[in-house]
Amino acid sequence: MIVSDVIISLTTERISLACVLVMILALTTWKADLRVARPLLVASFRLIVQLSLVGLILEYVFEINNFLLVALIALVMLLVAGKEVSVRQKYRVSGRWGYGIGTCSMFVSSFAVSVFGLAAIIRAENWWDPRYSIPVLGMLLGNTMTAVALSLDRFTTYVWEGRETIEAKLMLGHSSQEALRIILRDSLRAGLMPVINSMAIAGIVSLPGMMTGQILAGNSPVSAVRYQIVIWLLIAVGCGFGSMLVVQMAAKRVFDERERLRTDRLYKV
Amino acid sequence: MGRSGSGKTLLLRAIADLDVNEGRVSLNGQFRDDVSGPEWRKKVGLLTAESKWWHESVGKHFRSSKLNLLYDLGFPDESVLSWKVSRLSSGEKQRLALARLLLMSPDALLLDEPTANLDSDSVTLVENVIDAYRKERSASVIWVAHDESQLDRVSDAKMYMKDKHLTEQA
Numbered sequence: 001m002i003v004s005d006v007i008i009s010l011t012t013e014r015i016s017l018a019c020v021l022v023m024i025l026a027l028t029t030w031k032a033d034l035r036v037a038r039p040l041l042v043a044s045f046r047l048i049v050q051l052s053l054v055g056l057i058l059e060y061v062f063e064i065n066n067f068l069l070v071a072l073i074a075l076v077m078l079l080v081a082g083k084e085v086s087v088r089q090k091y092r093v094s095g096r097w098g099y100g101i102g103t104c105s106m107f108v109s110s111f112a113v114s115v116f117g118l119a120a121i122i123r124a125e126n127w128w129d130p131r132y133s134i135p136v137l138g139m140l141l142g143n144t145m146t147a148v149a150l151s152l153d154r155f156t157t158y159v160w161e162g163r164e165t166i167e168a169k170l171m172l173g174h175s176s177q178e179a180l181r182i183i184l185r186d187s188l189r190a191g192l193m194p195v196i197n198s199m200a201i202a203g204i205v206s207l208p209g210m211m212t213g214q215i216l217a218g219n220s221p222v223s224a225v226r227y228q229i230v231i232w233l234l235i236a237v238g239c240g241f242g243s244m245l246v247v248q249m250a251a252k253r254v255f256d257e258r259e260r261l262r263t264d265r266l267y268k269v
Numbered sequence: 270m271g272r273s274g275s276g277k278t279l280l281l282r283a284i285a286d287l288d289v290n291e292g293r294v295s296l297n298g299q300f301r302d303d304v305s306g307p308e309w310r311k312k313v314g315l316l317t318a319e320s321k322w323w324h325e326s327v328g329k330h331f332r333s334s335k336l337n338l339l340y341d342l343g344f345p346d347e348s349v350l351s352w353k354v355s356r357l358s359s360g361e362k363q364r365l366a367l368a369r370l371l372l373m374s375p376d377a378l379l380l381d382e383p384t385a386n387l388d389s390d391s392v393t394l395v396e397n398v399i400d401a402y403r404k405e406r407s408a409s410v411i412w413v414a415h416d417e418s419q420l421d422r423v424s425d426a427k428m429y430m431k432d433k434h435l436t437e438q439a
Contacts (some may be wrong), residue, residue: 145339165321168319168320170306170310171310171316172314172370173311173373258305259305260288260306
C-alpha cells in the first residue's frame with residue numbers, strides 16, 4: 001500500500017499563486033471586452049470566503065462532535081438545497097408545494113441513503129460522526145439536488161407544453177398515471193442521465209473529485225477508490241429515488257381528486 | 270350554437286369533468302360524482318376539433334380494431350393502422366380520432382366542432398357514422414357547430430349559447 005507520510009500543506013502564498021492566475025484571466029477578458037471579468041472575480045472571491053468559513057466551521061464541528069450540531073448543519077444544508085431546486089424551475093408548482101416537494105424528496109432520498117451508508121457501510125464508531133456524515137451528506141445532497149431539479153424541471157415543462165395531449169388521453173378514459181407515463185419516464189431519465197454518464201466514464205476520462213482529494217491528502221489510491229465507489233453508488237441510489245419521488249409528488253399536485261389536469265397549479269417564472 | 274367565446278367548449282369540458290366546475294351532471298340515472306373521473310370520461314366521449322396523437326404509429330392508439338368502423342369512415346382497409354401519424358392529413362386524423370373515441374363505447378358523445386377540418390365528403394361520412402352510433406347505442410349527442418344547416422341535419426333540438434349561458438331553445 002502506498003501511503004504518503006508527509007502531506008504537503010498549502011500555505012497562503014502558494015494559494016495566492018492560483019489567485020494570480022485568475023487575475024491574469026480576468027485582466028485578459030477585460031481587455032478583450034468579454035464582460036466576464038467581474039462575475040469571475042466575484043465568484044472567485046465568494047469561493048475563497050465560503051470555503052474558508054466552511055473549513056473553520058468544520059474544524060469546530062469535528063472538535064465539538066455533537067449530534068445536535070450535526071443535525072442542525074444537515075438541516076441548513078437541506079433547506080438551502082430545497083431552495084435551490086425551486087429556483088431552478090422554469091414552471092414552478094404554486095404555493096408551499098413548490099418548495100416542499102423538492103425539499104421533501106431530497107430529505108427522504110438523501111437522508112435515508114446517507115444514514116444507511118454511514119451506519120451500514122462506513123460504520124464509524126458513531127454513525128453520525130461529523131468527519132464522515134457531513135462530507136457524505138454533502139456529496140449526496142449536491143448530486144441529488146441536481147437530479148431532482150432536472151427531473152422536476154423536465155416534468156413541469158413537459159406537462160405544461162403537453163397539456164393538450166394529456167387532456168386528450170384523459171378524454172379517452174386514461175387515468176392520470178397512464179396519461180403521464182411517457183412524461184414520468186422521460187423526466188426520470190433526464191434526472192438520472194448525468195450521474196449514469198459520470199459513473200460510466202469514471203476513472204477513464206476523469207478522476208472523481210473526492211478520490212483525487214483523498215489521494216492528494218496522502219491516502220492510498222486503492223482505499224480512495226473504495227470510498228469513491230461506495231459514494232457514487234449511494235449517489236446513484238439517492239438521485240434515482242429522489243427523482244422518482246419528486247416527479248410522483250409533482251404528478252399528484254398537477255392532478256386533483258377527480259384526476260383533472262390542473263395546470264393552474266403551475267406558473268411560469 | 271353560439272359565437273366564439275360564448276362558452277360552448279367550456280360547457281362540454283365541464284360535462285366531461287376536465288375543468289373544475291360547479292353543478293351536477295347525470296347520465297342514465299348515474300351522477301358524475303358517484304364515479305371516478307376516468308370512469309366518467311369513458312362514458313362521455315369528448316371529441317375536439319383538433320385531435321392529439323402521442324405514439325408514432327396510428328395503430329398504437331387503438332386498443333382494438335373494429336374494421337367496419339374504419340370502412341364506414343372512408344378508409345379502404347386496416348393498413349391505416351400501420352401508418353405513421355406524421356403521414357396523416359388533418360382530415361384523416363379527425364376521422365381516426367372519431368373511430369378511437371367510438372371504440373371506447375361511450376354512452377354520450379360531446380362533439381366540439383368535429384367536422385371543422387373536413388372536406389364535404391368526409392363530413393357526410395362522419396355525420397353518418399355518428400348517426401348510426403347514436404341509433405345503435407341509444408347514445409345522447411351534444412354537437413357544437415357553426416354550420417346551422419349541419420345541425421338541422423343531425424340534431425333533434427338546437428340550443429344557443431350567449432355569454433356563458435344557454436339562452437334559447439330553437
